[in-house]
Amino acid sequence: MQDRANKNTFTFEMIDRLTEAFAEAGARQDVRAVVLTGYDSYFSSGGTQEGLRDLFEGRYRFTDKDLYSVALNCPLPVVAAMQGHGIGGGFVLGLFADLAVLARQSIYTANFMKYGFTPGMGATLVLPEKLGPALAQEMMLGAGNYRGEELQRRGAPFPVLPRESVLPHALELAASLAEKPRQSLVALKRHLSASLRARLPAFIEQELELHEQTFHQPEVRERIEALFGR
Template sequence: MLDPIVEVRDLEAGIVQVTMQDRVNKNTFTDGLIGGLTAAFADIGARQDCKVVILTGYDSYFSSGGTQEGLRDLFEGKMKFTDKDLYSLALNCPIPVIAAMQGHGIGGGFVMGMFADFVILARESIYTANFMKYGFTPGMGSTFILPQKLGISLAGEMMLTASTYRGEELHKRGVPFPVVARDKVLEQALELARTLAEKPRFSLVTLKDHLVFPLRKQLAAFIEDEIAMHALTFHQPEVKQRIEAFFGK
């Protein structure tokens, strides 16, 4: 049997691990990955025995973001990134989410991880908000969550330049997350999850709801602004050329 694209596994009492493992597509946002993640978080949110989620990828990939086909659809106006909401899954999950980003986080894949309550990066892996590489402005709440999590200066640099950064470089730049060797990311995530799982679920849910309330409240306005910027920047002929020429490089 083939492994599921998204595997949900109970590790210990109260601790659930969600693993993205679409090896064929390197964890890009295919319909299969989107559907699997959406269903997984819906199920976990409804379970009363879950206290913390570890979200991770496989081998050297966390998530590679949008597919080339998806970017073409956005260019042609067939869809908006809000049609398939991955960015707020972790934010809206009632229990704490740890993004164990052991592998590369690219574009929307990187942003998705930043919406988690806790983030752990790998020294060897690449992280990038590379939307402008293709000539269009960032989406998925990037312009909101990246300054919140990384600081205005680094977030602005990442988005404007579309540069790639190794985890080790981000560590030197002072990101407020643990950055460890790739083979230690899940180990550290589990240690943190155990600390969280010691607490009553109701208390975890109550405190998370309080802590992320300002983020949930402010996000909608940024999403509207990003959609408006997409309407201005996405339909340039140069963007289509860049999607065809640069995707995956």
């Protein structure tokens, strides 16, 4: 992902291109693993300010474009090389990968409640699943920023490396995966992700219901205008 002008936020072009790239990779018989990464100090910055305004106005729901599950639903194993900041939905996007590598100095945050609305994109499922319930609840309720090195101290079960080492390590992991037969990788990925895939639709419905309760408050619009990008 490299949309420098928008710092890898979820523009419609980014969503469409990323969805297309995953579909192409999953369909190719000569591909056995996928590495998802960003550029420089950005992995993914989550929703755009315009997108948050559309959610507030009810013109858009995060399920209208299914970006959140592209890594989960990819038939091949996906390694998220989160070398840069993972913000809100951008962090969630990486956590839905099968394997993840974080950077010590980068920021990771589930900052939905910073703007006054409840988490979406399957965050309420995948954060507790990957980080443990206590840390996940703290991240979602408090909406704070966490450096990779702090998440490592708090028990995050991922390699946490200097930023310049994240992508090389992820490529090594992918190369190791690619040594295995493709059919076996697909079968094991399907089995290992089955529980998460089965539970996700119910969590998405619950998150949409919570958005109906929390997104349309005047204070939320004020926060979107005042706090976005800070």
